[in-house]
Amino acid sequence: MASRAKRLKPKVGIVMGSASDAPVMEEAAAALRELGVPYEVTVASAHRSPDRVREYASSAVRRGIAVLIAGAGGAAHLAGALASHTVLPVIGVPVDSSPLQGLDALLSTAQMPREVPVATMAIGKAGARNAGILAAQILGVSDVEIREKLLARRQKIASETAQQARQVASAHSRQRGADR
Numbered sequence: 001m002a003s004r005a006k007r008l009k010p011k012v013g014i015v016m017g018s019a020s021d022a023p024v025m026e027e028a029a030a031a032l033r034e035l036g037v038p039y040e041v042t043v044a045s046a047h048r049s050p051d052r053v054r055e056y057a058s059s060a061v062r063r064g065i066a067v068l069i070a071g072a073g074g075a076a077h078l079a080g081a082l083a084s085h086t087v088l089p090v091i092g093v094p095v096d097s098s099p100l101q102g103l104d105a106l107l108s109t110a111q112m113p114r115e116v117p118v119a120t121m122a123i124g125k126a127g128a129r130n131a132g133i134l135a136a137q138i139l140g141v142s143d144v145e146i147r148e149k150l151l152a153r154r155q156k157i158a159s160e161t162a163q164q165a166r167q168v169a170s171a172h173s174r175q176r177g178a179d180r
């Protein structure tokens, strides 16, 4: 029982600046579920609820969290603000929620001053998915089970790509035959 509880204890904290970021940040959660990594999700904003951001980041180690993922759009200061309150690795996801389609969030998440890093992903859903995978990779350094799941996933993706290559090649050879 105790070991089951330990396994279910969240290891990754996903934080988003607004509930409106949920459709993008769900990609990070989905990747963690697929890799069997327990996580928790919350909303906190560096601008709208700075005390909540400080409290969340500074209590994370005590609660057993090992990696933070922060998704925010527009003037995205959430990832940097979390990073300022903890030495846990923080992965930033620029959310494409503004009229600038995430370019603003990309720059404000990536351009951290030296000494306070944020590992910044691509804009939007692909970035959120990679944030989940990167969090698992960080945990996989010391967790063989997660590392094996990551390796199996890579193999699956490589064989899906090979399958696509066969499909594309055969579609083209049919097309060449029809053109003759």
Ligand code: C2R
Pocket: 016, 017, 018, 019, 020, 021, 044, 045, 046, 047, 048, 071, 072, 073, 074, 075, 076, 077, 078, 079, 095, 097
């Ligand atoms: P609303 O949809 O709630 O107006 O939010 C959110 O991440 C969201 O993408 C619009 C956008 O504002 C972002 N937001 C931030 C921060 N807090 C909220 N960038 C922050 O602290 O950086």
